Structures are given as structure tokens and as C-alpha cells.
Amino acid sequence: MSDAPLLDLRNLHVGIPGRGAPLDIVRDVGFTILPGEAFGLVGESGSGKSLTALSLIRLLKKPLAVSGGEILFKGEDLRNLSDKAMRRLRGDRIAMIFQEPMTALNPLKTVGRQIAEMFVLHRGMGWGEAQKRAVDALASVHVPAPEERVRAYPFQMSGGMRQRVMIAIALACDPDLLIADEPTTALDVTVQDEVLKLIAELCSARGTAVLLISHDLGVIANMCQRVGVMYQGRLVEERDTYDLFADPRHPYTQGLLGALPRLGSRHGEAGRQRLVDIDGMIADRESLSREFCSEARNPVRDPRQRAGGGA
Amino acid sequence: MRRFNLNLWLGGGLVLLVCVGAVFAPLLTSFDPVFDANLMYAEEPPDAQFWFGTDEQGRDVYTRVLYGARISLTVGIVSQIINSVIGLSLGISAAYWGGWWDDLVNGLTNTMLAVPSLIFALAIMAILGPGLPSLLIALGLTNWSWTCRIARSSTLSLKGQGYVLAARTLGYGDIRIMATQLLPNMVGPILVISTLGIGAAVLAEAALSFLGLGIRPPFPSWGSMLTGARELIVIAPWAAVFPGLAIFVTVLGFNLLGDGLRDLLDPHMRSRTA
Numbered sequence A: 001m002s003d004a005p006l007l008d009l010r011n012l013h014v015g016i017p018g019r020g021a022p023l024d025i026v027r028d029v030g031f032t033i034l035p036g037e038a039f040g041l042v043g044e045s046g047s048g049k050s051l052t053a054l055s056l057i058r059l060l061k062k063p064l065a066v067s068g069g070e071i072l073f074k075g076e077d078l079r080n081l082s083d084k085a086m087r088r089l090r091g092d093r094i095a096m097i098f099q100e101p102m103t104a105l106n107p108l109k110t111v112g113r114q115i116a117e118m119f120v121l122h123r124g125m126g127w128g129e130a131q132k133r134a135v136d137a138l139a140s141v142h143v144p145a146p147e148e149r150v151r152a153y154p155f156q157m158s159g160g161m162r163q164r165v166m167i168a169i170a171l172a173c174d175p176d177l178l179i180a181d182e183p184t185t186a187l188d189v190t191v192q193d194e195v196l197k198l199i200a201e202l203c204s205a206r207g208t209a210v211l212l213i214s215h216d217l218g219v220i221a222n223m224c225q226r227v228g229v230m231y232q233g234r235l236v237e238e239r240d241t242y243d244l245f246a247d248p249r250h251p252y253t254q255g256l257l258g259a260l261p262r263l264g265s266r267h268g269e270a271g272r273q274r275l276v277d278i279d280g281m282i283a284d285r286e287s288l289s290r291e292f293c294s295e296a297r298n299p300v301r302d303p304r305q306r307a308g309g310g311a
Numbered sequence B: 001m002r003r004f005n006l007n008l009w010l011g012g013g014l015v016l017l018v019c020v021g022a023v024f025a026p027l028l029t030s031f032d033p034v035f036d037a038n039l040m041y042a043e044e045p046p047d048a049q050f051w052f053g054t055d056e057q058g059r060d061v062y063t064r065v066l067y068g069a070r071i072s073l074t075v076g077i078v079s080q081i082i083n084s085v086i087g088l089s090l091g092i093s094a095a096y097w098g099g100w101w102d103d104l105v106n107g108l109t110n111t112m113l114a115v116p117s118l119i120f121a122l123a124i125m126a127i128l129g130p131g132l133p134s135l136l137i138a139l140g141l142t143n144w145s146w147t148c149r150i151a152r153s154s155t156l157s158l159k160g161q162g163y164v165l166a167a168r169t170l171g172y173g174d175i176r177i178m179a180t181q182l183l184p185n186m187v188g189p190i191l192v193i194s195t196l197g198i199g200a201a202v203l204a205e206a207a208l209s210f211l212g213l214g215i216r217p218p219f220p221s222w223g224s225m226l227t228g229a230r231e232l233i234v235i236a237p238w239a240a241v242f243p244g245l246a247i248f249v250t251v252l253g254f255n256l257l258g259d260g261l262r263d264l265l266d267p268h269m270r271s272r273t274a
Helices: A049-056 A083-089 A111-123 A127-140 A159-170 A189-206 A217-223 A241-246 A251-258 A285-289 A303-309 B006-023 B061-097 B099-114 B117-128 B132-140 B145-158 B162-169 B174-210 B222-230 B238-265 B267-273
Strands: A007-016 A023-033 A038-042 A065-073 A094-097 A177-181 A209-214 A226-231 A234-240
Touching (some): A007 A049, A023 A049, A023 A065, A038 A049, A038 A217, A049 A177, A049 A209, A094 A159, A111 A159, A127 A159, A209 A217, A226 A241, A234 A241, A234 A251, B006 B238, B061 B132, B061 B174, B061 B222, B061 B238, B099 B145, B132 B174, B145 B174, B174 B222, B174 B238
Parallel strands (some): A177 A209
Antiparallel strands (some): A007 A023, A007 A065
């Protein structure tokens, strides 16, 4: 049973249903996440990472909709679930944390109450018991003096602390899967590291699988066993993290890795390495629908080649 | 240091005065507003015994003004509560769900704004007949459009907030999100518009009663007192002046209180006076 995937995404298409030809923004994405595993999803802005994640928990904004594929969670297709069943699943079995810890908490309620609400909502506890559990939850994310901090309002906390609170809320009901959508992008680097370590520590202790979305390959390399690289709505490469970094296969992945600055590659030195830039913009809707994104944008182009003769 | 909020304190003081008068009416006067009619004392000018004079049936105007405050405040507050409930539920749900429901609510709101609410209330009173319950219904159904608009626009700006999306990912239902995430965050503007709405409802009640469609004589409502006093305006002006003054003070009080609350709750005003 341990080998059965927790999440098995097959041929997911997300698009705008219309009268004409369907306009798919996420196309044919499929990957599996095993129980307790950390899976990373990288790609530039607009490559469909977040849409893929939101479609898992059916929170796509209209007019976007899942237009094809299967989302098997513990063997059951989430697309067949009723809205009510889906709502019970959210926060209980699949939880999500976001990029902006500054706005993700309700400014008018104490953090303790916002954590306690999860126990009331999904566990049917009374408020008194839920408040006590909230203190434990806050302690588990290493917030100092949790007994006092449960009575604090979000504006009284720093960004890192708020993200910890968000993690406490998300993990309150011991979900099977945590979707972390760029959880550390808004935080500064030292706090970033602490928060990532916290997520890794809590999830491995509880056996929670993580779907980590990021455009930061360094973050992914630290956290995840496997990585999927998304490019223009497609999953272009899905590998073990180590293999991916050692031997990227898809030209876009090579481009991404080439665009990472390395420590010690200083300008002017003999063996210096020039950062590769990825030319062009994300393909627009027409070129996407005409299926020629690979021509519209050459993923890796050597800067010298461009200087020499253009495309 | 924040500047002294004159509107808030003056408005609050006036409203408090009216509330005290309404609640403690039996303690503040020794007369009965309805049954202490005595033609012997009809149309007496104000003196030590009858502070505000007497009307054409010899009833103490002061007593009737005090008891009239009970009706005005009841009508004002209860009808505004009905208005707020209607306006909030329609406005929040329309903006949150959008689609045809939003279109429907918008159309309804615009219709309500286009028809003068007093005319609408008159029509409802004409169907239901005079009396306190029908007054509450008529005024409670006709003045929710501003609340609805404010609730709708607040929801539109709030629903893009991270915590609303976060609440959805955490498994909150739609109704729960509206009640616990959206509603508490718009209390400020709603409180202001409701306070102003109470003033408007007090005025509307007086107008309807004046026209004979609200509280019927002999029961003391400021509006119906004015009707009775209209013919005496030359002989006994006090019978008209004091109920009129009571309406003025109450409506002014609620309007000032509303303005004061807005100044208190609006962060822009706060930073300017800080």
C-alpha cells in the first residue's frame, strides 16, 4: 500500500471553455506524489504551476476550468467529488499555504482563533478545546510564548511569524498533502530558510506529502526528492532532484539551470561562466492555440549566437 | 493627539438624551400621554406645571414628546436592523457569487434607489394599514439600497484578499466565509450608514404619521402630534414647536453621530488629524 501514490495526476488540462476551440493553458500535465514525499514544481511565472495546484482543490477562478484528465487522490478521482465533499477535503486532507503571509490571515481575528477554527470546522470540537489545541499547534511551529501569542492579532506579528501561523493552520488537521505555493517568496532569505526547514521538519514528522511550488531551484533542491519542470503549461521534465541537477534533459531545464548564478563565477575571470538568458516572452494565447510555442520561443539560445546572426 | 471629535460627542449626546427620555419616560413625568386629557387645561402655554404647554385636548405636550421618543426610536432602530439584514445579505452574496444573482440584486437596488423610498413606504402602509408593525415593515423594506451598495462594494474589494482565498482552501463554506471573513471587515462603513439610516427612518416615521398612515392618534407619535397641532399653529404654537424640535434634535443627533463615527473609523481621516 505504501507504494500506491497519494496523488496521481493524469493528463490534466486546464483551460477556458468556449464556443470555439478550447484554449488550454495547462496541457497534459501528469505526475504522482507518494505519501510523505516532497515534490517540487518549478517554472517561470505564467507557466501554469499555480493553476495546476489550484485545480487539484477545485479553486480555479472562473472562467478557468479543468477541461480534461484525472486527479486521483488516494485512488479517488477528485473531479467526481461533490462540492460539499470537496470542501470537507480542503484544509482537512489537502491544505494549502500561500505566498503572502501579510494578507493570508484575517486582520480582525486573533491567530489563536484562526487556528482553533480549523478544529471546530473539521473536527467538530468545541471552542474551548479548540483554543487549547491552538496553543499546541502554535508551539509546534516554534512560535515563542504560544500561550500569549494565541491572543495576538496578525498585525502584531512579523512576516515570518505569520507564515508560521499559516503553517500551523494548514497542518492543524494533519493533512495528507500540503500544497505550498511559493511559501517563502515574500520573506527575506534568513527567514526563508527557517520556514522551509520548519515545513520539511513538520511534514516528515507527520508523514505529510508536500507539493512545493517555486521558481527558486535552490529551494526545490533543498526540499524535494523529485522535481517537475513546467514550461508554457506543459510538464517538460519530471525527475529525481539529484538527476535533474546533474543531467538536465529538456532544453528549457538546461536554460533554467544555466540561468542560476554560481558562487565564484566572477566577471572577468578566465574560466568565467556567462549566465544564459532565456530569450523572448511567454507565448501568447494565439501561438499557444496554434501549437507552435516551441518555435515561438527558443528556450536556450546562446547569447553569442544571437549577437551574431539573430534567430 | 487626535483632534476632538465634536460630531461624535455632540451627536452621541443628543442621541443619548433622546434615549434617556424614551426609556425613563414614566419617571420623568407625572402625566399620562393619552388619558390625562382635560379640556379645562386645553391650549395652555408652557408654565411650571406644563413645561411644554398643552395641546387642544389639554394633554401635556412634554409628556407626549417623551413617549413619542419611544415610538420614534423603536421604529428607527428596528426598521434599520431589518434594512441592514436585507442590505447586507443581498449585497455580500451578490458580490461574492456574482453572475445572474449579482445582476438581479443590482437591478433591484437601482430600482429601489429610483423610486423615492417615502412613496414606496406610503404604498406599503396603504396596503397594510396603519400601526406600528406595518410601519416597521414599510420602513424596513424600503431603505436597504445604500447598505446593499456599500456591502457589495466592500465585498468586491475584500474578496480578492488573501485571507478570503485562504479560507476557501481551508475548507470554509461560502456562507461561513461571508459571515466570518467578509462581514466583520466591513463593520465600519456599515455602522456609519446604519446610524444615518436610523435618522432617516425617524424622519420617515414622522412623515408617515403626519399623513395619518403611521401611528394613529391618540397615541403619541411626533408626526401625528404635528398633524393635531397644525390647526393650532397660530393659537398654540408650542404644540407644534416641541414635537418638531424633538424630530430635529433626534435626526440631527443620529446624523452627527454617523459623521462622527465615520471620522473615527476612517483611517484617512485619522491620519490627517493625527
